[in-house]
Amino acid sequence: MALPARHHTRSRVNKRRSHTALELFNLVKCSHCGEMIPPHQVCPVCGYYKEKETIDVFKGLTKKERKNKQKEIEKGK
Numbered sequence: 001m002a003l004p005a006r007h008h009t010r011s012r013v014n015k016r017r018s019h020t021a022l023e024l025f026n027l028v029k030c031s032h033c034g035e036m037i038p039p040h041q042v043c044p045v046c047g048y049y050k051e052k053e054t055i056d057v058f059k060g061l062t063k064k065e066r067k068n069k070q071k072e073i074e075k076g077k
């Protein structure tokens with residue numbers, strides 16, 4: 001089995017691992033509904049991107065689900 005030629009100090013190991021932590025990803029406010037969303041992506045709540053409706057978020061929803069979704073979009077405004 002391979003054996004390390006030199007002992008690595010705790011300091012050296014910790015310094016190497018100082019770069020391994022995960023960073024928080026960025027969020028921006030949706031210009032249409034005000035929900036916090038990842039940048040450069042269509043808003044999953046209202047379906048808008050750059051002030052234009054790009055996907056129909058009400059498609060395939062029941063009347064009750066539609067009502068709740070509409071409420072969610074209105075809430076952020």
Ligand SMILES: [Zn+2]
Nearest residue numbers: 030033043046
């Ligand atoms: Zn939105």
